[in-house]
Amino acid sequence: IVNMRFQGVGLCLGLLFITVNAEFMNDGVEVEDFNENSEESNIKEDEPSSGTIKYKTPQPIGEVYFTETFDSGKLAGWVLSKAKKDDMDSEISIYDGRWEIEELKEDQVPGDRGLVLKSKAKHHAISAILAKPFIFSDKPLIVQYEVNFQDGIDCGGAYIKLLADTDDLILENFYDKTSYTIMFGPDKCGEDYKLHFIFRHKHPKTGAFEEKHAKPPDVDLKEFFTDRKTHLYTLVINPDDTFEIFIDQKVVNQGSLLEDVDPPINPPREIDDPSDKKPDEWDDRARIPDPTAVKPEDWDENEPAQIEDSSAVKPDGWLDDEPKFIPNPSAKKPDDWSDDMDGEWEAPRMPNPACQIGCGEWKPPMIDNPKYKGVWRPPTISNPSYQGIWSPQKIPNPDYFEDDHPFLLTSFSALGLELWSMTPNIYFDNFIICSEKEVADRWAADGWELKIMVANANELKTAAEERPWLWLMYLVMAGLPIALVTSFCWPRKVTKKYEDVGPKTTEICKPQTKAALEQGVEEEKALEKPEDLEEEKKPSDGDVVIVEKVEEVGEPEEKSEEGETIEGQEEMNKLNKSGSEDEMKEADESTGSGDAPLKSLRKRRVTTTEVTVREMGRKRQMKERHKMVDK
Numbered sequence: 001i002v003n004m005r006f007q008g009v010g011l012c013l014g015l016l017f018i019t020v021n022a023e024f025m026n027d028g029v030e031v032e033d034f035n036e037n038s039e040e041s042n043i044k045e046d047e048p049s050s051g052t053i054k055y056k057t058p059q060p061i062g063e064v065y066f067t068e069t070f071d072s073g074k075l076a077g078w079v080l081s082k083a084k085k086d087d088m089d090s091e092i093s094i095y096d097g098r099w100e101i102e103e104l105k106e107d108q109v110p111g112d113r114g115l116v117l118k119s120k121a122k123h124h125a126i127s128a129i130l131a132k133p134f135i136f137s138d139k140p141l142i143v144q145y146e147v148n149f150q151d152g153i154d155c156g157g158a159y160i161k162l163l164a165d166t167d168d169l170i171l172e173n174f175y176d177k178t179s180y181t182i183m184f185g186p187d188k189c190g191e192d193y194k195l196h197f198i199f200r201h202k203h204p205k206t207g208a209f210e211e212k213h214a215k216p217p218d219v220d221l222k223e224f225f226t227d228r229k230t231h232l233y234t235l236v237i238n239p240d241d242t243f244e245i246f247i248d249q250k251v252v253n254q255g256s257l258l259e260d261v262d263p264p265i266n267p268p269r270e271i272d273d274p275s276d277k278k279p280d281e282w283d284d285r286a287r288i289p290d291p292t293a294v295k296p297e298d299w300d301e302n303e304p305a306q307i308e309d310s311s312a313v314k315p316d317g318w319l320d321d322e323p324k325f326i327p328n329p330s331a332k333k334p335d336d337w338s339d340d341m342d343g344e345w346e347a348p349r350m351p352n353p354a355c356q357i358g359c360g361e362w363k364p365p366m367i368d369n370p371k372y373k374g375v376w377r378p379p380t381i382s383n384p385s386y387q388g389i390w391s392p393q394k395i396p397n398p399d400y401f402e403d404d405h406p407f408l409l410t411s412f413s414a415l416g417l418e419l420w421s422m423t424p425n426i427y428f429d430n431f432i433i434c435s436e437k438e439v440a441d442r443w444a445a446d447g448w449e450l451k452i453m454v455a456n457a458n459e460l461k462t463a464a465e466e467r468p469w470l471w472l473m474y475l476v477m478a479g480l481p482i483a484l485v486t487s488f489c490w491p492r493k494v495t496k497k498y499e500d501v502g503p504k505t506t507e508i509c510k511p512q513t514k515a516a517l518e519q520g521v522e523e524e525k526a527l528e529k530p531e532d533l534e535e536e537k538k539p540s541d542g543d544v545v546i547v548e549k550v551e552e553v554g555e556p557e558e559k560s561e562e563g564e565t566i567e568g569q570e571e572m573n574k575l576n577k578s579g580s581e582d583e584m585k586e587a588d589e590s591t592g593s594g595d596a597p598l599k600s601l602r603k604r605r606v607t608t609t610e611v612t613v614r615e616m617g618r619k620r621q622m623k624e625r626h627k628m629v630d631k
Helices: 002-026 223-227 437-446 448-464 470-489 514-527 530-535 548-554 560-575 581-592 596-600 607-629
Strands: 064-068 078-080 100-101 113-119 124-135 141-149 155-157 160-164 180-189 192-202 209-213 233-237 242-248 250-256 270-272 287-289 304-309 325-326 350-351 364-367 380-382 394-396 412-421 426-434
Touching: 064 113, 113 412, 141 160, 141 180, 141 437, 180 223, 180 233, 180 412, 192 223, 192 242, 192 250, 233 437, 412 426, 426 437, 437 448
Parallel strands: none
Antiparallel strands: 064 124, 064 426, 078 124, 100 113, 113 426, 124 412, 141 233, 141 426, 155 180, 160 180, 160 412, 180 192, 192 209, 233 242, 242 250, 270 394, 287 380, 304 364, 325 350
């Protein structure tokens, strides 16, 4: 019993936890109001009330190289580019796109702000210096930030560049050709959805940099560009030359820096000889026209491919003199139309309503010419002089090298966004660069996950407003755990399972002990006369059944009072039939048991049938005794 109680308590606590957790996740999030005049990056947290979550600017734990939340409302440390793009007209080459710090347009978390690209069809460039340069050695590189295409995206990018740590790095001169180490993030134009991971690998011999593109992800990226939700992009590069790319903390791409990039890190050992040329007599034609073939004499190359259908007939009602289009009679010359400036006004043309069958010159339709064969050409045969496809000879690659540890990239010291977009209001937030995945995950839990909770709660609320029947489902789902907890944990009354209940048999068929019979006789004495009681008392040595007693008393008058006795027996049989078979069975079982004296002490349930049978038995006994006294 104790174990069952402990199990019940555990079940109740588990159900209660599930209920509270479900209520918390579905009921939405309340956040603290942001003070517009505050210049502090952290939001002061009041005493939390029950069921309320206060927004607080994420604070990094562990070692970080760069963090930015924009919650201060200022672009402290960020530098706008004053450069111009090369090979473009001066009007469109400048980076004059506008940046603002704003809250999200939808699913706002008051106090949480981000950097927003505001201008359409303009070049944008902004960058910031890291707290310290990241040097590729024995620690992983983790880059993480949030993006929300608030107005969707037609053509544009939301990727970042990690700018190489060079002596000539000037953030005001940041433009598309500034040296970078890694480019990472989403990009889209037309129906081509991309997630870039590009790194610039330095040739150890020539010193030249070459862009290496990671293989594209195997997942459909369209949803992340079109759902207008905030998504979390994470890049992890490990010292063992592997990489992982996450979207919303789920892996969408992974591989090796040595094997899963294009072009490969290591060049081929041999290359084509640039000085080798194809000989003039080299015949690389696999098949040639048959020189022995002759054009057939009946081949007519002058037959046209199509001819007029000679069996066609002009339809009835065809109007040869009516034009197919006529000026629109309802059209009017605009009031601001100037003949001098705009020329002579002509009404727009419309299909001629009279041409229901056809108008203009009728011509029979064209059909394929059965005599057409086209230009004759001889059939082809295998070229007996075929030498195969020519290719230049191979020579050792003078620039060959083998880099078995491409993780050792050029260090970088700044983060920049150099973008162009046909769609404005691209939202960026919560940048972090570190070396521990746990640090990035904690950073995401304090920022991005809160946005998702708010967005999900608002989505549920909107869905419920559009489809009110969802409220009923919500109430059922929310109330079901409460009902289960109540049913398992609420105290219940314990009823006695073992209750002494006497057999439900009729008195006429129930076997009685001597003590029981004596108790019945004493009850009869209270109703009978004293003289009758003396005659009624008779000694008995064993158990006597009432039916047998009645029969013994009535035996002397059985012959003389035959009709009356039969009538009484019929009445008793009718009453006996009303008893259930189960009650008769219980009576038989109790008769054969050896604890008759104990059972006689149990409480008996007296039914209406028993009382009636007993009364009839008494009356009959009284009559018989009176008759015996008279005799």
